[in-house]
Amino acid sequence: MQDDELSFMEDMIAGTELLMCSTCGEETLHAHDEVLDVSPVATELKMQCTCCQTTRTWTDWTPPSRKVRQN
Numbered sequence: 001m002q003d004d005e006l007s008f009m010e011d012m013i014a015g016t017e018l019l020m021c022s023t024c025g026e027e028t029l030h031a032h033d034e035v036l037d038v039s040p041v042a043t044e045l046k047m048q049c050t051c052c053q054t055t056r057t058w059t060d061w062t063p064p065s066r067k068v069r070q071n
């Protein structure tokens with residue numbers, strides 16, 4: 001694999017999550033589709049299966065630390 005291709009793949013993977021797909025019946029890579037809701041503790045996203053294109057919602061519980069203020 002070429003270096004350019006490899007970094008492209010890494011960029012692709014960075015925007016995806018390994019999630020359970022009910023249509024595929026297994027964990028598959030899901031690409032970020034759109035943000036549905038943002039709260040102080042989590043982000044609700046619409047994710048699309050890269051195998052069958054089925055969309056599902058997914059809650060990312062990673063705190064949006066860049067928005068956290070230290071008091």
Ligand SMILES: [Zn+2]
Pocket residue numbers: 021022023024025028049050051052053054
């Ligand atoms: Zn799928």
